[in-house]
Amino acid sequence: GQQLNQSPQSMFIQEGEDVSMNCTSSSIFNTWLWYKQDPGEGPVLLIALYKAGELTSNGRLTAQFGITRKDSFLNISASIPSDVGIYFCAGHTTGANSKLTFGKGITLSVRP
C-alpha cells in the first residue's frame, strides 16, 4: 500500500530557530495535509494543500505541495516552546476509494 516517509523520527532545535520537515512517497497524492499532535490530545489540522506547487501559510507555518505530487514540506519559522509536539503528514491518493495515509510523525523538541 501507499507509504509516507517522514524522517528523522525526532528533531531538537533551539527556540527562535527555523525548522523544515519533509514528507515523501513513491506514490502520487491528490492532497497533502499537515497535522500537529500535542501530548494527550488528538491531531489537529495545520495546513491542507490541494494542488501541485501550492504554497500555503498559516502564521509561522508554511507548507508546499511538491510539483511531482510525491512530496510535501512544512516549515516552522522562529520556533517557540509551544511548537513542541508530533507533526504528521498525511495524504489522499487518487481513486474513488482513496483513504487518508499518514506518515509516522516527527517529534519536535524546542529548547528555551
Added chain:
Amino acid sequence: NAGVTQTPKFQVLKTGQSMTLQCAQDMNHNSMYWYRQDPGMGLRLIYYSASEGTTDKGEVPNGYNVSRLNKREFSLRLESAAPSQTSVYFCASKVGGANQPQHFGDGTRLSIL
C-alpha cells in the same frame, strides 16, 4: 464548539473483557473513522464509515467491530480484549468528498492487562 467527542478518555480492562468506545461529532459530517496509535507506528485505520448506514474495514480490523448508530455517532467494540489491543484510539470525521481533511477527537487511552 465540541467537534469530535470521545468517551471514555481512559479505560483499563482485563484480558477477555468487552468494551465499547463511543464517538460523536456535531459537525454534520458524513464520514467517520476509527484509528489506533501505537509508538513508532503512526495512525492505523481500523474501520471507517463513509456515510450513515455503511461501514468498511481498514488496515487493522481484526478483533474489532463497529456500529454507525446514526449520522452523529460511530462506536468501536472490542468483544474480547487482548493485551495487543492496548493503544490510544482516535475517532475522526469529515464532510463528504474524497480529499477533505479529517478532524480528530482527543482519544481514548486503553490498557488491557
